[in-house]
Amino acid sequence: MKTTQTIFEEGGHKWIAIVRDPKRPDYIIDTNEYLIVHEDDAILCDPGGSEIFPAVFSALSAEFDPSHIRALFLSHQDPDITSSLSLWLEFNPDLKCYLSWLWPSFVSHFGGTRKTFVAIPDQGMDIDVGELRLRAIPAHYLHSSGNLHLYDPKAKTLFSGDIGTALLSAGEDSLFVENFDRHIHHAEGFHRRWMGSSKANREWCERVSMLDIDMLCPQHGAIYRGEDVKRFIDWFSNLEVGILNS
């Protein structure tokens, strides 16, 4: 089963990370899911694939009533993010699913109806969770052609999808980046190959540099916090991406 860790808490406003399943088969990539709670409402970021649904749901339900999850935020269309959709809809058929306008007709192969999907325009949009206003930030071509991140200005936390991912080896599974220089080696190959456009890369770096970010939370690997957020953005802005041989 996965574990949950509250990475931000201020009154009824929380970020809960659902991470690290020791029983996960090694042929399935590890994923992080993030639940953003505001009082009685919540949105789940990148809910994960159907194979890991039992581990995610059981860990999450120990912390929060899953029937209060009002929406899912999907950074992009990959199966490790979206294939559990029909299972989440079992618990709340009215669940809204926010994602780039490019993907509803593709992701609906995993479940959902026309009313399930809320298409986010290329420039992003505000998403309300109860009284909390979040902002979907464009990250197109990083790596998906319709890719978005979710920024919480109150928690100063950015859910960054695949950006920041590090493919950690066994035993290096701490929740936060502890040694940036060592950690970034695990991120380099992934970013060079998976990220498709250096122009998109630079634009994203400029965009997020203007945000006040305390934590940058990727879908795989460890969370960047404090000075490591800026270090990561600087490192990424200078990285040549979209190339086959790294």
Place this chain on the structure above:
Amino acid sequence: MAIGYSRGQQLRRIVHINEEIKTVIATAFTINLMAMNAIFLAKRAGTAAVGFGALSDELRRFAIDLQKQMARLSEMTYDRVSTVTALFKQARLNQTLESTVSLCGGLGQLLVEDALQNRLNGALMDRQAQCDALNRRLTQMIADIVRLVEAGSTLARLAKTEAAYGGILSVPLTQVSCDLEERISEIRRSLEKLTKHHLEESEA
């Protein structure tokens, strides 16, 4: 895994049924052409082969009817694929929810158990009912086709008898009627296999 394997077998049986349908349609097409030739032959034989000509005409209509019936059966088999696939998907969702129950405690467990119960009483039951209804329609349609082929078989036998009275063309008329009879026997063998696959499929 057992559920997945069983559904996989169901899909394979449907593939076998489709193969037999294609064989019957192709043979019925051949019978249609053979019956047309037989009609021309009967005309050449004159009044002695009037009965043979009428029976050949009936055999031609039989072949056309059979092709239409088999095309309808093919459409219903396609519906069967949709239903089996939907049941497969439902069973997979249930398996995942059952795994979730075994990991959950407290509120999570209650929620998943409720969802499972609702699924069993709702979507899954509806799908199963659809599947059973479709099975009954397929059984009825196969029985109708078997009866139609029996009638075709009788027509071919009668044509063979009539061929004996075909005057100077009685030898080629007999040959044609024997060929028609053999083709209809092929269809019967295909229908036997098709029925066997369908019965196994219905019992799955």
